[in-house]
Amino acid sequence: IYQHFPIVKVSLPEIEVSEESKYTISGVKGKNTILRKFETSVGDLSVRHEFFADSLPVPGDLMQKFGSEIDMESLSWVTEHPFKSESDYEVLEYIYKNTEFRQNYDDFIFTDKIVGDDGFIMAHVGKSPFQILLYELMGAEKCYLELFSNPDKVRSLFKVIYNHQKRKYILAAKSPAKVIWVPDNLTSMLTPP
Secondary structure, eight states: EEEEOOEEEETTSSSSSEEEEEEETTTTEEEEEEEEEEEEEEEOOOEEEEEEETTOOOGEEEOOOOOOOSSSSOOOEEEOOOOOTTTHHHHHHHHHHOEEEEHHHHHHHHHHHHHHHGGOEEEOOOOOOHHHHIIIOOHHHHHHHHEEEEHHHHHHHHHHHHHHHHHHHHHHHHHOOEEOOOOOOOTTTTOOO
């Protein structure tokens, strides 16, 4: 089962995105730390991912790679979330409002023909809006503290992400894919009623 097929491609024409990689090797262990920076007309953000070279992935290791051109999941841990302070609400809203989508149907059809009856492809569209806030942008602790301290700002950002994801879901729904995958981690410990 190929569950991470990017059915929608993403571009950020109004945002300058740069990336720095740093490889660290200690004995037989190694990791790649990637710092991705976003420069916008309303402010800047950064996010840090760590990719471990010597470990096998488990389902919880798959984290959204925020700001990548193909909006897909990669094996990494987010070690520094893009949301760090109250001023980041405006920047995140700007990024999500200025994201452009284009369908990736031709690549899906091509891949589906290669896989044939030997497997199954799911169209990946990323997490639901609240899970994006929780796992990708803020981290659990900061997300719930912000929900308590700045509920109006969290709701405003949530609405922007909701509209962003809705545009992506509509493209996915029109695709030739038979199954659309929204990989939420709905555990009661992190997402209580």
